[in-house]
Every structure is written in C-alpha cells, then in structure tokens.
Amino acid sequence: xxxxxxxxxxxLPGFGLSLGFTVFYLSLIVLVPLSALILRSxxxxxxxxxxxxxxxxVLASFRVTFASALQAALLNVVFGVTVAWFLVxxxxxxxxxxxxxxxxxxxxxxxxxxxxxxxxxxPNSALGLALARLGVQVAFTxxxxxxxxxxxxxxxxxxxxxxxxxxxxxxxEEAASSLGATRAQTLWRVVLPxxxxxxxxxxxxxxxxxxxxxGSVVFIAGNMPMRTEIASLLIITKLEQFDYxxxxxxxxxxxxxxxxxxxxxxxxxxxxxxxxGN
Amino acid sequence: xxxxxxxxxxxxxxxxxLDGVNLEVPSGGLTALLGPSGSGKTTLLRIVAGLExxxxxxxxxxxxxxxxxxxxxxxxxxVGFVFQHYAxxxxxxxxxxxxxxxxxxxxxxxxSQAEIRERVQxxxxxxxxxxxxxxxxxxLSGGQRQRIALARALAIQPRVLLxxxxxxxxxxxxxxxxxxxxxxxxxxxxxxSIFVTHDQEEALEVADRVVVMNRGxxxxxxxxxxxxxxPATEFVMKFLGDVNVFHGRLHNxxxxxxxxxxxxxxxxLLVRPHDLTVQMQPGDGVxxxxxxxxxxxxxSLVKIELTSQGRVVQVHVPHETYRATPVVAGQEVYxxxxxxxxxxxxxxxxxxxx
Numbered sequence: 332x333x334x335x336x337x338x339x340x341x342x343l344p345g346f347g348l349s350l351g352f353t354v355f356y357l358s359l360i361v362l363v364p365l366s367a368l369i370l371r372s373x374x375x376x377x378x379x380x381x382x383x384x385x386x387x388x389v390l391a392s393f394r395v396t397f398a399s400a401l402q403a404a405l406l407n408v409v410f411g412v413t414v415a416w417f418l419v420x421x422x423x424x425x426x427x428x429x430x431x432x433x434x435x436x437x438x439x440x441x442x443x444x445x446x447x448x449x450x451x452x453x454p455n456s457a458l459g460l461a462l463a464r465l466g467v468q469v470a471f472t473x474x475x476x477x478x479x480x481x482x483x484x485x486x487x488x489x490x491x492x493x494x495x496x497x498x499x500x501x502x503x504e505e506a507a508s509s510l511g512a513t514r515a516q517t518l519w520r521v522v523l524p525x526x527x528x529x530x531x532x533x534x535x536x537x538x539x540x541x542x543x544x545x546g547s548v549v550f551i552a553g554n555m556p557m558r559t560e561i562a563s564l565l566i567i568t569k570l571e572q573f574d575y576x577x578x579x580x581x582x583x584x585x586x587x588x589x590x591x592x593x594x595x596x597x598x599x600x601x602x603x604x605x606x607x608g609n
Numbered sequence: 610x611x612x613x614x615x616x617x618x619x620x621x622x623x624x625x626x627l628d629g630v631n632l633e634v635p636s637g638g639l640t641a642l643l644g645p646s647g648s649g650k651t652t653l654l655r656i657v658a659g660l661e662x663x664x665x666x667x668x669x670x671x672x673x674x675x676x677x678x679x680x681x682x683x684x685x686x687x688v689g690f691v692f693q694h695y696a697x698x699x700x701x702x703x704x705x706x707x708x709x710x711x712x713x714x715x716x717x718x719x720x721s722q723a724e725i726r727e728r729v730q731x732x733x734x735x736x737x738x739x740x741x742x743x744x745x746x747x748x749l750s751g752g753q754r755q756r757i758a759l760a761r762a763l764a765i766q767p768r769v770l771l772x773x774x775x776x777x778x779x780x781x782x783x784x785x786x787x788x789x790x791x792x793x794x795x796x797x798x799x800x801x802s803i804f805v806t807h808d809q810e811e812a813l814e815v816a817d818r819v820v821v822m823n824r825g826x827x828x829x830x831x832x833x834x835x836x837x838x839x840p841a842t843e844f845v846m847k848f849l850g851d852v853n854v855f856h857g858r859l860h861n862x863x864x865x866x867x868x869x870x871x872x873x874x875x876x877x878l879l880v881r882p883h884d885l886t887v888q889m890q891p892g893d894g895v896x897x898x899x900x901x902x903x904x905x906x907x908x909s910l911v912k913i914e915l916t917s918q919g920r921v922v923q924v925h926v927p928h929e930t931y932r933a934t935p936v937v938a939g940q941e942v943y944x945x946x947x948x949x950x951x952x953x954x955x956x957x958x959x960x961x962x963x
Binding site for chain 2: 500506513520
C-alpha cells in the first residue's frame with residue numbers, strides 16, 4: 332500500500348475505501364461488459380476474428396468511420412472554440428438562450444437529429460438543391476456522415492473550452508499586446524497554448540463520440556457498402572443476421588483502435604500538464 | 610520621454626471615471642498616481658498605456674515627447690506595463706516570458722537568437738533572478754513573479770514604464786523590500802515611470818512626484834514633501850496620513866470648537882497626531898479639553914488615545930517628551946495644535962494662522 336496513495340497527503344480520509352469503490356464501479360460499468368464482448372468475439376478463434384475484421388467491407392467501414400470522425404472533431408475544434416469565445420466574451424441579448432441551445436445535440440434523440448439533418452440536406456430539399464447546383468452533394472455521401480458527426484460532437488468542444496476561456500484573464504492578452512504582439516500573435520502564442528489542454532480534451536470527447544455514433548449518421552449516410560457504411564452500422568447488420576461473433580469481432584477491433592487513439596491524446600495531455608507546472 | 614495628458618475624460622456607463630484630467634509627467638522621473646479606489650488612477654494609467662481609449666468626441670489627448678499617441682494602439686505605443694497580478698504567461702518559462710516582447714517584433718526588427726539570449730540574461734541579471742531562467746511562473750514567489758513581469762516589460766526598451774499597483778498583491782515585508790528595490794532600479798535605468806497605488810506611504814517613499822487623485826480629478830501634484838507639508842485640499846490632508854478632525858464654526862471671524870458639525874459657517878480643524886501637544890494647562894491660542902483614554906508605549910512613538918468633544922483623538926509624541934510630562938488614563942488634559950489647517954464648507958484651506 333506504500334506506493335498507492337493520494338498524490339499529496341490529503342485531509343480527506345479513506346484512500347482504501349475510494350480505491351475499492353473506483354475499482355468496483357469501473358469494473359461493473361465498463362470492464363465486465365467489455366470482457367463479455369471480448370469473450371464473445373473470441374468464440375471464432377483468432378483466425379475467425381482476423382477473417383472478419385480484414386474483410387474489405389469491414390476495413391472500408393473503419394476507414395470511413397475514422398476519417399469522418401477525425402474530420403468532424405477537427406472542424407468542431409475550429410467552430411467550437413469560436414462559439415465558446417463568442418459565448419464567453421460577447422455581450423448580446425438572449426445569451427442564455429444561445430448558451431442553452433448548445434446542449435441541444437446532447438438532449439435530442441440521435442435518430443431525430445439524423446432525420447432532421449437528412450430532411451434538411453436531402454437532394455430534393457431546398458438546401459440540398461441549392462448545394463447540388465454548386466456541385467456539392469452532402470446527403471448520402473461521406474460529407475453527410477461528417478455533418479452528422481459535427482452536429483453531435485459540437486457541444487463537447489464548446490463545453491470543455493468555455494470554462495477555460497472564462498478563466499483566462501484579459502490581462503494576459505493586454506500584457507501580450509503591450510509587449511508589441513499583434514492580435515494574431517497574441518492568439519497564437521498566448522491564448523491558444525493556454526486553451527490547448529481544454530481544446531484537446533474537447534477534441535477527444537467529440538472524436539470518441541463520433542466514432543461510436545449510430546443513430547444520427549445512418550439516415551444521412553446512405554449506407555453504401557465500401558463508401559458510406561460506418562462501423563457501427565456494420566455491427567448492427569451482422570447482429571440482424573445473427574452473426575454475433577462477427578459483430579463482436581468488429582466491435583472489439585473498433586474499441587481497440589479508439590482506445591489507442593484516446594490513450595495517445597491522454598499521453599500528450601499528461602506531458603503538457605507536467606511541462607507547464609500546474 | 611515626457612508624457613502630457615490633456616483634457617482626458619473617461620466614462621463607464623453612468624460612472625465618470627476621469628473628468629477632464631490634465632497632467633505633465635517630466636522625463637526620467639518616477640511619478641506616483643495616488644488615490645482611493647474609484648478615484649480614476651488606474652483608468653488614467655491604462656489610457657496612457659493605450660489599454661483604454663479616451664471618451665469618443667472629446668478632445669482628450671496623450672502625448673509622448675509632444676507627439677500625440679492617442680490613436681496608436683497599445684502594441685505600437687512601446688510602453689512597458691506591469692500588472693498587479695503579474696499577468697505572466699504560465700505556459701512559458703521565465704526566459705520565454707522575458708523574451709516574448711523581442712520574439713513578436715516584426716521580422717526586420719527582430720534580434721537574432723543570440724542577441725535575444727544575451728538581452729534576456731542581462732535583464733534577468735538586472736532583476737537579480739538569473740538562476741531562475743528555466744523555471745515556470747508557478748514555481749516562483751509573488752515578489753519574484755513581479756520582478757520577472759518588470760524584466761519582461763523592460764525587454765522592449767519601453768519609452769515609458771507603467772506599473773498598476775505593482776506591490777498590491779504582496780505581503781507587507783516583501784512589499785517594503787520590493788519598493789526600495791524599485792526605487793534603486795529606477796535610479797539605475799532612468800526610464801520615465803508612472804505607478805499607481807492607494808498606499809500613501811508607498812507613494813511618498815518611492816516617488817519623485819506624487820499626483821493625488823479623487824473622484825476622477827487631480828487634487829494636487831507635487832514632490833512628496835510638498836504634498837505632505839502643504840496639502841492643497843482637505844482630501845489630500847486626510848488621504849496622506851492620519852489626521853484628527855475638530856468640528857466647529859466661525860464666530861466673529863474666529864473659529865470656535867464646539868464639536869458639533871454646524872451648518873453654513875462650519876469649519877473643521879485638521880491636525881496630524883504628531884502636531885498636537887498634550888498640556889496640563891490651556892494654552893494662549895486654540896486649546897481643546899480632552900480626557901486620556903489609553904497610552905501605548907510600545908513602538909517608536911508613544912501613542913496617546915484621548916476623547917475630546919465625544920470623538921477619539923490620536924496624539925503621537927516622542928518618548929522623551931512623554932517622559933517629561935507623563936499622563937495616565939482618565940486624566941483631564943488640554944490639546945494644543947502646533948501645526949494645523951482650517952477648512953470651511955468648500956473644503957479649501959482657510960487662511961488662518963493659529
């Protein structure tokens with residue numbers, strides 16, 4: 332027990348109790364279902380697992396899912412930081428209402444947002460027609476998937492950047508400009524580095540959410556194998572065909588890839604935190 | 610670099626922070642803007658820096674060496690600004706903080722890496738913190754952070770150095786040490802400096818010139834000695850140190866001290882605690898009856914607390930004087946002012962010699 336302690340001598344007692352609870356709770360909620368999943372996928376043997384996940388259609392679905400999720404999360408960083416900036420620094424009427432609107436994608440059933448986005452962007456809708464005239468088709472293409480993922484991921488970035496931005500004292504920007512920095516230099520050298528940890532965590536959450544998204548994507552994606560079929564849809568398809576082993580195999584592969592990605596981001600974050608003292 | 614402030618007004622909503630302020634700050638001096646909170650001193654400093662603008666549609670102007678800079682934004686004004694809470698960049702080392710102003714210069718003016726390193730080392734030597742170059746601000750004490758903030762401001766070779774309550778966030782001992790250090794530093798580098806403070810002791814001790822502000826206006830400008838000895842207004846007198854107030858009214862052009870704040874011809878006599886003598890008998894001029902309440906012998910002066918006309922009066926006397934005429938609690942005595950100022954309804958000093 333010597334090495335297992337709270338970081339500093341804490342006034343809060345009960346390290347043993349909270350350790351026990353944390354392990355128990357995480358096991359119950361996360362590890363047990365995951366182990367069941369992995370056990371189930373193992374039924375086909377390593378060879379069966381590999382055969383399932385290396386099918387071109389499955390690989391394509393991974394590619395589509397990860398590429399769209401990455402695109403969506405990156406765009407969400409740009410839009411999310413901008414909106415958060417506006418919400419923290421801007422002064423305008425109905426600010427609270429706008430602030431509440433941000434959470435709507437959290438609250439809406441994903442199928443509803445999927446149908447809404449499809450109705451908005453389908454080739455026979457007004458916006459769809461206008462876009463088609465410009466030579467852009469969004470619905471039933473990979474762009475559609477990205478749009479749906481942006482929609483459901485936006486609140487994550489806004490909500491993680493907002494408090495960090497509110498904490499950022501205006502004096503830092505004033506100090507930078509008194510030292511001769513332009514607006515762009517202040518943003519690039521002072522504001523963004525200070526927001527980086529919260530931007531990164533917002534990005535991770537949005538990315539992770541997009542990887543697992545199903546409801547809002549399936550309507551707008553068109554679900555063409557090899558082109559616009561996401562991994563979660565493929566899992567459902569396998570389940571509908573009672574191929575439980577195949578479904579879990581894809582799920583496990585998707586999980587492992589996501590875990591690797593999130594782990595990498597967490598490592599970067601930990602390193603940055605250590606580097607900056609506090 | 611001299612600074613001229615001409616007709617500067619600033620309004621925040623319904624609050625008039627500055628009301629037509631005029632001030633000349635001579636080149637090379639260390640000037641203190643002194644006043645209570647809400648007096649407009651920080652606003653004035655921020656306007657000089659370019660962090661605030663003067664009210665639209667007024668003729669307010671800021672000039673550096675006679676050249677108007679009112680329309681220059683802060684990043685082109687070349688001013689060093691030191692904030693009360695340091696405003697160091699916590700994601701940068703001490704070295705990078707100090708180097709910031711050099712690194713953001715336009716490419717043509719930017720010094721080389723070697724020059725930057727040399728210049729930063731030189732500044733860190735100046736603030737005596739060379740050994741901390743690779744630390745982060747979170748690893749420094751408050752006093753060290755403020756010295757780094759100062760080094761960072763000096764890196765751009767500012768035309769003027771502006772300090773906003775630079776010692777406000779520090780504890781008393783560090784504060785006293787740092788202000789002596791700032792005075793020494795200023796005597797070494799001679800950059801025209803203005804600092805804001807609400808601590809009259811700090812202003813009187815550090816500055817060459819003190820500007821006393823109240824409610825968006827300047828009450829008095831002068832050397833520390835001058836404003837302390839010859840306060841232009843009742844406000845200045847009260848703000849620059851402890852003061853006893855005796856209320857009375859004019860009777861046949863002579864003040865009579867009744868202790869009652871009277872209407873119309875009311876007058877107030879202001880006396881500093883060290884300008885009152887305690888006597889057993891009434892004197893020839895103004896003498897006020899008082900009763901000793903408490904005597905405090907600890908300290909460099911003897912502090913006698915008395916009550917007179919229902920108010921508390923403080924008297925400070927040297928230990929020798931006290932030993933010659935000791936008093937005890939409960940004793941009836943007379944207070945005779947050596948130096949005092951009489952103010953009427955308008956709060957301007959009335960010409961009256963006691």
